[in-house]
Amino acid sequence: MKVLVVDDESPARIRLKSLLAEIPGCEVVGEAVNGREALRLWETTQPDVLLLDIRMPVMDGLETARHLAGLDNPPAIVFTTAYDEFAVEAFNTRAIAYLLKPVRQAQLAAALANAGRLNRVQLSQLSEQSEHEARHHICARLRDKLHVVPVDTIQCFIADQKYVTVCHNQGELLIDEALKDLEKEFSKLFIRVHRNALVSLTQVRSLEKSEDGRFLVYLQNRAEPIEVSRRMVADVRAHLRNAR
Amino acid sequence: MGMAEPQKTQSSPEDFFLPDFCSGPVVLVVVLIAELVAFLLVIARHLPGEGINLWLDLARLSLFLQWIGLTSAGVLCAARKPLARVPLRQAAIASFVLLLITTGVLSEIAFRLSSYTGIGQNFMPLSHAGFVLRNILICVIVSILLLRYFYVQYQWKLNVQREARARIEALQARIHPHFLFNSINTIASLIRSNPELAEHTIMDLADLFRASLKKTSPTVTLAEEMAMTQQYQHIEELRLGDRLKVNWQTDALPADAHVPQLLLQPLLENAIYHGIETQHDGGTVEVHGTRDADILNIEIVNPLPPANAPRRQGNQMAMDNVRQRLMLAWPGRASLDVTSADGFYRVCVRFPYEKLAP
Numbered sequence: 001m002k003v004l005v006v007d008d009e010s011p012a013r014i015r016l017k018s019l020l021a022e023i024p025g026c027e028v029v030g031e032a033v034n035g036r037e038a039l040r041l042w043e044t045t046q047p048d049v050l051l052l053d054i055r056m057p058v059m060d061g062l063e064t065a066r067h068l069a070g071l072d073n074p075p076a077i078v079f080t081t082a083y084d085e086f087a088v089e090a091f092n093t094r095a096i097a098y099l100l101k102p103v104r105q106a107q108l109a110a111a112l113a114n115a116g117r118l119n120r121v122q123l124s125q126l127s128e129q130s131e132h133e134a135r136h137h138i139c140a141r142l143r144d145k146l147h148v149v150p151v152d153t154i155q156c157f158i159a160d161q162k163y164v165t166v167c168h169n170q171g172e173l174l175i176d177e178a179l180k181d182l183e184k185e186f187s188k189l190f191i192r193v194h195r196n197a198l199v200s201l202t203q204v205r206s207l208e209k210s211e212d213g214r215f216l217v218y219l220q221n222r223a224e225p226i227e228v229s230r231r232m233v234a235d236v237r238a239h240l241r242n243a244r
Numbered sequence: 245m246g247m248a249e250p251q252k253t254q255s256s257p258e259d260f261f262l263p264d265f266c267s268g269p270v271v272l273v274v275v276l277i278a279e280l281v282a283f284l285l286v287i288a289r290h291l292p293g294e295g296i297n298l299w300l301d302l303a304r305l306s307l308f309l310q311w312i313g314l315t316s317a318g319v320l321c322a323a324r325k326p327l328a329r330v331p332l333r334q335a336a337i338a339s340f341v342l343l344l345i346t347t348g349v350l351s352e353i354a355f356r357l358s359s360y361t362g363i364g365q366n367f368m369p370l371s372h373a374g375f376v377l378r379n380i381l382i383c384v385i386v387s388i389l390l391l392r393y394f395y396v397q398y399q400w401k402l403n404v405q406r407e408a409r410a411r412i413e414a415l416q417a418r419i420h421p422h423f424l425f426n427s428i429n430t431i432a433s434l435i436r437s438n439p440e441l442a443e444h445t446i447m448d449l450a451d452l453f454r455a456s457l458k459k460t461s462p463t464v465t466l467a468e469e470m471a472m473t474q475q476y477q478h479i480e481e482l483r484l485g486d487r488l489k490v491n492w493q494t495d496a497l498p499a500d501a502h503v504p505q506l507l508l509q510p511l512l513e514n515a516i517y518h519g520i521e522t523q524h525d526g527g528t529v530e531v532h533g534t535r536d537a538d539i540l541n542i543e544i545v546n547p548l549p550p551a552n553a554p555r556r557q558g559n560q561m562a563m564d565n566v567r568q569r570l571m572l573a574w575p576g577r578a579s580l581d582v583t584s585a586d587g588f589y590r591v592c593v594r595f596p597y598e599k600l601a602p
Contacts, residue, residue: 010485011429011430011483015436018433034524057522057549083420102432102433152550
C-alpha cells in the first residue's frame with residue numbers, strides 16, 4: 001500500500017513516517033507540506049492512500065480532498081488533525097475517515113486497513129457545509145497530469161458547448177464544470193458579463209463601447225476584450241463603481 | 245432573622261455581616277437611624293394641636309435614643325472581632341442579645357438617674373418596669389430590622405465581589421486547544437528522535453499551562469512574562485521549523501515593570517497562528533519595545549497571509565481578552581490598538597511603568 005504523507009509540520013510528518021514504517025505492507029512514497037504539493041506529487045507517486053492534514057497553508061486538506069475527488073480514480077483519504085471540533089463533527093456524521101494527532105499506531109493501522117475509496121457524495125456534502133465553499137484553486141486533469149491554478153490568477157471563465165475554458169495568467173485550461181456552479185461558488189470574486197462568460201472583478205480594467213455598438217470589458221493581463229451582453233451592462237457598471 | 249446559611253463561619257472581620265461600627269460613616273448611619281426612630285415615636289405619640297410641646301419631647305427622646313444608639317455602636321464595635329469567629333447564626337443572635345441588654349441597662353440607668361437627681365422627672369413615666377420593658381420591646385423590633393438590613397447589604401456586597409472575581413477568571417487567558425494537541429504531537433515525535441529535547445519541551449509546556457490554568461491573573465515582572473513568551477516560542481519553533489522567526493527588540497523595556505501574567509504570550513500566539521502558520525514560507529514576527537518616560541510600548545507585528553489563502557477566524561477574542569485585562573490592571577491608563585495595513589498586522593500595547601511592590 002503506497003501512502004503519501006501530507007502535513008505542513010515536520011515533526012508531525014516524521015512521526016507518521018516512523019509509525020508507518022512499522023506497519024507491514026506499507027510504503028511511504030512521498031511527503032508534501034501542503035495540498036498543492038500533494039496534488040503535484042499525486043501524479044508521480046500514484047499513492048493508494050493520502051494521510052492529509054486539515055490545516056495547512058496555501059491549500060488546506062479539505063480543498064485538496066475536493067480536487068482529488070474530481071479524479072477518475074481517486075486515492076483513499078484519511079484526514080489527520082490535532083484539534084478541529086467542527087471538522088471532526090462533520091467527519092463523524094458523514095463517516096469520513098480521520099485520525100486525531102498524536103496518532104495511535106493501532107488506529108493508524110486500522111484506518112489504513114479500512115481505507116476505502118473516497119466517497120464523492122459524502123465529500124461534496126462536506127465541502128458544501130464547510131467554510132471552504134469557494135476553492136482557492138481550480139484543478140484540471142490534462143492527460144496524466146493534474147493542473148492546479150490559484151483562483152487569484154484567473155482572468156475569466158468562458159463556456160463552450162461542453163467545457164469551460166479557464167483563462168489564467170499562465171495560459172488556458174479546460175474544466176468539466178458548469179458555469180452556473182462556478183458563478184455561485186465565486187460570486188465574491190467573479191461577475192457574469194455574458195451568457196457564456198465570468199470575469200474576475202480584480203482584473204477588470206475598463207468597460208468600453210466599441211464602434212459597432214457592442215460593450216466590451218478589458219482585463220489587466222489579457223489583450224483581447226470580452227463581450228458584455230446588453231442585459232449585464234448595468235450590473236457590470238455598478239460592480240466597477242463599487243470596486244472603486 | 246431569616247439567615248440563609250446557619251453554619252457558615254466567617255473567617256475574618258472583613259467578611260463579617262456587621263459593618264465596622266467604629267468607622268465614621270457607620271456612626272453617622274447609627275445617629276441617623278436613632279433620630280428617625282425618635283421622629284417615629286414622637287409622631288406616633290402626639291396628635292398635632294394637643295398642646296404638649298412636641299419639640300421638647302423630640303429633644304428629650306433624641307437625647308435618650310442617641311445615647312442608646314451610640315452606646316450600642318460602641319458595644320458592637322468591641323464585640324465584632326469575637327463575633328466574627330463564631331457561626332453566622334450564633335453571631336446574629338449574640339448581636340441581637342447585646343443590643344437588648346444595652347437598651348435595658350441604659351433604660352434602667354436613665355430611670356434611676358432621673359428619680360435620684362430629679363432631672364427630667366416630669367418626662368419620665370411613673371412605672372419603672374413599664375418604662376424598661378417598653379424600651380426593650382421597641383429595641384427588639386428596631387434591632388431585627390437593622391440586623392436584617394445589614395445582613396442583606398452584606399449579601400449584596402458578596403455578590404458584587406463574586407461577580408467581579410468570576411469576570412476576572414473568565415478573562416484569564418486560555419491557551420488554544422489547537423496549540424496543546426499540536427505540541428503534544430510534536431513531543432510524541434521528539435520522544436523517538438530526541439528524548440532530551442522532548443523532556444525540555446514538556447517542561448516548557450507545563451510552565452505555560454500552569455500559568456494559563458491559574459484562576460486569577462497574577463502580576464509578574466516584564467522579564468518573567470517575556471521569558472514565558474519565549475518558552476512558548478521555542479515550542480512553536482520545533483513545530484514550524486524555519487517558517488517561524490521572531491525578532492525581539494526589547495532592550496529599551498525595564499525588566500522590573502509589572503504586567504498581568506500572559507499579557508504578551510497570547511499576542512505572539514495570535515501573530516503565529518494567523519500570520520505565520522497560514523503561509524508556506526512563514527515569516528518574521530517583530531516584537532519591538534519602546535519606553536516613553538513612564539509609558540511602555542510593545543508592538544507585535546506579523547505579516548498577513550495573501551488575500552487568496554486559507555484564512556483563520558477568531559482573533560478578536562484573544563485581543564478583547566488582553567485588552568480587558570489591561571483595563572482591569574490600569575483603568576484608563578493602558579491601551580491595545582490593532583491596525584492592519586500594507587500586508588502587516590500590528591498590535592500595539594501601551595501601559596504605565598510600575599515597579600512591583602516589594
